[in-house]
Amino acid sequence: MAYTALYRKLRPQTFAEVIGQEAIVQTLKNQVRSGRLSHAYLFTGTRGTGKTSTAKIFARAVNCLNPQDGEPCNQCENCRRDLEGRDLNIMEIDAASNNGVDNIRELREDVRYQPAGARYKIYIIDEVHMLSTGAFNALLKTLEEPPAHAMFILATTDPHKVPDTILSRCQRYDFRRIAGGDIQMVLQTYLNKEGIAFEEKALRFIAKTADGALRDAHSILDRCLAFYLGEELTLEKVLRLLGAVDSGVYEKITAHLLKKEITALLTETDEMLMQGRDLQQLVLGEISYLRDLLIVKTMPQPGKLLDLAEENLLALRAAAELCTEDFLMYIIKSLSQLEADMRYESNKRILLELEWIKLCRPEVDQSEANILRRLTEVENRLAEGPVHSAEPARRPAEKGGEPVKAQPTLPPIETAAFPEDIKAVIAAWPGLHFALNPFVDIALEKAMPFYAEAGGGTLLIVIDSSAGADYIEKSEYKERIAEFLAEKFQKNFNLQIISVQEYENRHKRGAQELKNAVADLRRNIDFEIEMR
Ligand SMILES: [Zn+2]
Structure with missing residues (x-):
């Protein structure tokens, strides 16, 4: 049997199988369902994000004799003809190799003929930005007065190189890079189905290297599987094959x-x-x-x-x-x-x-x-002044101006009432070694664990960097921190990672107060332990 590249083998055949482009897929399905179609579409986005695959599915759905809720049925005469590659109503043109005026003239000639047994003649033009100026002009003439049965789906990685006159006649869809987690899931599903053993971190690395392009992930996996036929896929092997240093x-x-x-x-x-x-x-x-x-x-x-x-x-x-x-x-x-x-x-x-x-x-x-x-460095340190002043500096009342309003004083944070397991985490925190990722570890080392009653009791991890908090909260590391703590403390914590600024906004308390409360709590716990 001829060898089929993985990205072809796994190419989605229905909208439901398209990964990571939910909004676009939904809109296109609605258009098929309602029959309100445009004559020209522009699909943009980095390579490997599913533009061409989506264009093919959309074209098939448009001409399908029995569409299912906006999806092509993939069973009817028209769908089968297209899937078997003998469809004259849906044509795919690679503008990278057919970029001349003559190619587009041929297309304009062809577009005049009625489709056979279907509603539309559909032209998918890949890498449309590669067309020559003459070819663009020829295409523009067709787009200006398209025959009722014509539809164009232009795909490009580089919309800046497409003339405005063309852009303005297209319905435009921007394909997002696909999230690493989604890519990893696709690879994982495939390997499980094929019964191939793998290390999760190997897949995570492939997904990260692919950087949002599913096709790249497929071709890396392809190379790995071909090279290490029948073996377990490990991170070490992937790195060796790619000659890469794990970033x-x-x-x-x-x-x-x-x-x-x-x-x-x-x-x-x-x-x-x-x-x-x-x-x-x-x-x-x-x-x-x-x-x-x-x-x-x-x-x-x-x-x-x-x-x-x-x-x-x-x-x-x-x-x-x-x-x-x-x-x-x-x-x-x-x-x-x-x-x-x-x-x-x-x-x-x-x-x-x-x-x-x-x-x-x-x-x-x-x-x-x-x-x-x-x-x-020395100058910066001097400019910052003494770092740990016990009393926050008060702004003196300005002369002649309004007196500075006194901040309403809140009662000190009551830490004694915190649940025991939260107290245990706060006390043990300085000695915990997460070993997740160098920067995440540094952020966690400096972080302050705390407690919030919201959500039925939450372990807050307050981080001294808003980008850091944002990253950990949204990445896999949040779950891995939870796993680490669950293992260590035999308890599942409800976690939330927030920045110091967010804590201050939310609780109207300064970071210093938080620091003091944490220090007090640790001292008290040490004291209790000594008493025992
Ligand atoms: Zn069909």
């Missing part, structure tokens, strides 16, 4: 640099070498990761420059909030220099190890850039 490594390295952990960095380097990875690639990868962090940190809307799936962006933002711009720029500069030096050095390992030491012990580095950076 988690860059998160780890950055976190180690942030915490100045020399030993951990040297160990990481050693592991990379043992796995046969190229150290220069590692440095390049780290530079590009830091560059992403810097962009996220300095630009309010980095979407265009980074072009990442939403959850990858959230993760970056959470990490970026833990780093200062100075830190990022300094490390990027140092590593770029290192990378240049590495090209002419046979012992790359020593160079890299020296660099890690230098970066973790700034007193070793006598360069001007480093001295400047350390000066800035």
Whole structure:
């Protein structure tokens, strides 16, 4: 039997099978049901998000003799003809290889003939932005006065390259990148069906690498399955095949640099070498990761420059909030220099190890850039003033102005009434090692666990970074924290991860009050334990 690529084999045949584009699918189904169709559609979005698959299903549904609630039946004469690839009413044109005026002239000739045994003649033009100017003009003429039986579905990854005159005549649908969790689920369903064993983290890595493009995920999986035929699919194998360094490594390295952990960095380097990875690639990868962090940190809307799936962006933002711009720029500069030096050095390992030491012990580095950076650090610290003042500074009443209204004083937070298991978590928190992800771990280390009565009792995890709180709340890590705590405390907690700002807004209390309450509670518990 001929080999069929996975993405073809798993190509959706009905709207219900299209992943991650619920809103678009719903609208198209409604149009089929109501019969209110347009003559021209534009499907845009990054590659592998389901544009062409959706176009094919939609075309089939439009011409189906017996549509089921907007879905093609895939049984009738018309559907079968299309599925078997002998349908003259639905035509697929790849504009990348048919981009000339002549191709479109042929199409215009063809469009004049009535469809055979169906309502519409449908032209799916893939990669439409590749058409030449002449071809666009020819297409425009048809779009201006389309025959009643003609329908065009234009698909493109690059709508900016499509002339406005064309755009304005199309109903436009923007296909979203598909969420990593959805991609993982698709791969998992397939492997389960085929009875192939796998590590969940292998699938998570593939989904992350695919970055919202289901087709990329399919082709990575395809390569892995072909290469390791009949074996369990592990993360290690996926990494080896792709020659990739798990991007988690860059998160780890950055976190180690942030915490100045020399030993951990040297160990990481050693592991990379043992796995046969190229150290220069590692440095390049780290530079590009830091560059992403810097962009996220300095630009309010980095979407265009980074072009990442939403959850990858959230993760970056959470990490970026833990780093200062100075830190990022300094490390990027140092590593770029290192990378240049590495090209002419046979012992790359020593160079890299020296660099890690230098970066973790700034007193070793006598360069001007480093001295400047350390000066800035000192200045920043001075500017912030004493960090832990017991009394919040009061703003003096301005002369001549209205007197400053006194804040209504709330009674101190009553922690004694917290449920015992919540108290136990709060007390044990500083000693917990989650080991989930380097940045998540740093955020959790600094976090304050607390209690809220809402929702029948909730364990609040208050985090000193809104991007961090947002990321953990929305990502898989929330569930993994819950699992970790359930295992440790034999109890399922209702979790909520919020930022300090949100806590302050919600409870009209300052973070310092919260800190004091947590400290008090821990002291009391220590005291109780001593008494026993
Ligand atoms: Zn049908």
